[in-house]
Amino acid sequence: MKSRSGLSKADRIIEKVGVGMVEMVKSKYDEYLGKPNKKNALEYCKWRLRLHRKLGNNRDRLEEVNSARSLGLYDEGPGPLCFDLEFDDVFMRREFN
Numbered sequence: 001m002k003s004r005s006g007l008s009k010a011d012r013i014i015e016k017v018g019v020g021m022v023e024m025v026k027s028k029y030d031e032y033l034g035k036p037n038k039k040n041a042l043e044y045c046k047w048r049l050r051l052h053r054k055l056g057n058n059r060d061r062l063e064e065v066n067s068a069r070s071l072g073l074y075d076e077g078p079g080p081l082c083f084d085l086e087f088d089d090v091f092m093r094r095e096f097n
Contacts (some may be wrong), residue, residue, distance in 0.1 A: 008068070009064055010064045010065055010067070010068035010069075011068070013055070013061050013064055013065050014065060014068070014069070017051070017054050017055055017065070018054075021047075021050065021051060021054060022051070022065060022069055022071070024047050025044075025047045025048055025050075025051050025069075025071050026069055026070070026071055028040070028043050028044040028046075028047045028048075029044050029048075029070075029071055029072040029075075029078075031043070031044070032044040032072075032077075032078050033072075036077065036078075040078075041077070041078035041079055042078075042079075044072070044078045044079075045078050045079040045080075048071070048072075048073060048078075048082060049082055049085075051065075051071070051073075052073075052082040052083075052085065057082065057083065057085060057086070059083060062083070
């Protein structure tokens with residue numbers, strides 16, 4: 001679905017969270033898929049967790065971005081999923097904004 005400005009909902013979310021962060025998650029996921037070892041899994045899981053924190057673990061936004069960019073947020077191969085985690089809002093504002 002496109003908005004009046006021409007950006008899809010996923011693109012607006014990505015723009016807000018930062019294109020660089022989303023691209024890093026995608027890059028680390030691709031590295032893990034190319035060579036599924038412990039080091040690549042750990043790196044991917046760190047960036048996946050950062051994305052979850054940045055979006056306040058909002059499942060709707062995360063699903064929108066995941067479906068638009070294939071980030072592997074539901075892939076349990078590299079490690080546990082982050083959807084059930086709760087984050088401190090104060091930490092998120094201080095650390096990422």
